[in-house]
Amino acid sequence: MKVLILDSSNTDLSVGVSIDNKIIYKMSYEAWQRQSEFMIPEIEKAVKETGIELKDFDEILCGKGPGSYTGIRIALTIAKTISVMSGAKLKLISSLRMFGNREKKFIALINARSARSYIGVYDHDQIILEDTILSNEEVKKYIFEHPDYEVYGDLNYLNLKGKEPMIIEGMLSFSSLIKEEENPMSSKPVYLKD
Amino acid sequence: MEVRYVSNSLEDTKKLALMIGKNLFRGSVISLNGDLGAGKTTFTQSLALSLGIEDKVSSPTFNILKCYFDGSMPFYHIDAYRLEDGTNANIGLEEVIEGDGVCVIEWGQFIKEMVFEPLDIQIKILDNNSREFVITSNFSKYDVIMEDLKEICR
Structure with a gap:
């Protein structure tokens, strides 16, 4: 195909x-x-x-x-x-999902501006958090509370380092x-x- | 912090715009307000010139957003007047406001929630040739601009 x-x-x-x-x-x-x-x-x-x-x-x-x-x-x-x-x-x-792959547990982020982020959270084939908009404060908290998830995206706007997606x-x-x-x-x- | 500047000529206005323009940085947002004929477009043209933009800057009242890429950094000019009723406001303007260049916004009160940490410039008509510029900053990122302006403002 x-x-x-x-x-x-x-x-x-x-x-x-x-x-x-x-x-x-x-x-x-x-x-x-x-x-x-x-x-x-x-x-x-x-x-x-x-x-x-x-x-x-x-x-x-x-x-x-x-x-x-x-x-x-x-x-x-x-x-x-x-x-x-x-x-x-x-x-x-x-x-957001395309940032990771089916082998990973990951949080995907995109800057939504006005101190907010687009966020989607995935664990292999499962959707943990459906794509949504959260405040950057909520996002940082989420990342902190889920240290076992890899974080993807260009996160300079959060002063964090994210993995580069393929x-x-x-x-x-x-x-x-x-x-x-x-x-x-x-x-x-x-x-x-x- | 607030400074005031009285312009008695086009040259005076250009001088002010150049003074501000040389300290602008990627992510700068200028919220520009003033009555019809106060000189918002004239001021914006001078500001664009200070970034090395040679394209003719005209008011984007119809287009809402005009982008200029021929200067030292991208220059975005938004006129939000036609977004007054809010119905068409969701067109991704926040991507250029919190973006990779300088953004000047006219009628920013119509897209208030998108105007991110702006330097406020109010132009008042004093008489035919005179204008008063009131420049207000609530953010430390504009401190260099404000300090510089103290030299020529009162």
Whole structure:
């Protein structure tokens, strides 16, 4: 099965390709506020390098948020378009959950501004805390009370050091736990501030 | 802390903007208020110039947010006037306000909860050519700016 993996829900831009659960192509770099410029060219590059044409992907795996207001919409819009046009299945994965993988117990964090964080807590295949917004004070307390969990994310805003996520690997890792979208045309991002 | 500055000309306003601009840093937020025609846009243009921005800065009343990337750091200009009823306020503005550059916000009272630790600048019209700038800081991160301003303010 050929899967196209896309994410721009935070400050990075990530594009990957997997065949039968094995990553054969991946790139990821910081592209804050320029993701819309680079996403399509990066997909073209992935298509060229892997020799898999867009219409031949069986599945699109895409980050759905929470995260950057514009960022979460860029990858999702492109993923929906490809899915609707090619008939590929669309699966959406939490942009917090993708920070870790199925082997880990982890707390994933993204700065939600106004002294708040997006937080999701996961233990292997289990969701311990569904993605939500907490005050930074509550987040720090949570981290302190759960020392056995690894903490992922760019945590400079909390004056903490978080582990750097492996986005493409993380997304693919959880893919089999996620149901495909029944109607990709109407799939929506998860912003949590709506 | 509060300082006041009277500008009697465009040159005076530029002088003030340059003085503030040279001490701005990534994450600075300026909440700019004043009546129509008080010179908010003129002041913002001078501020942008102090960051080396050569693009023409115009009021983002329609666009809500304009971004300028050709200076020493990103410069974001928000006019929240059209967000008054709050219905369209949730468009991720907080990402540029608490972001990687300088953010100037006009009509910040309409998005109060997003205006993060600002330096407040109020422009009052005295007469045709004269304006009074009231600059208020409640945060120590603007101390360098405020200290510098004491030289030219009263």
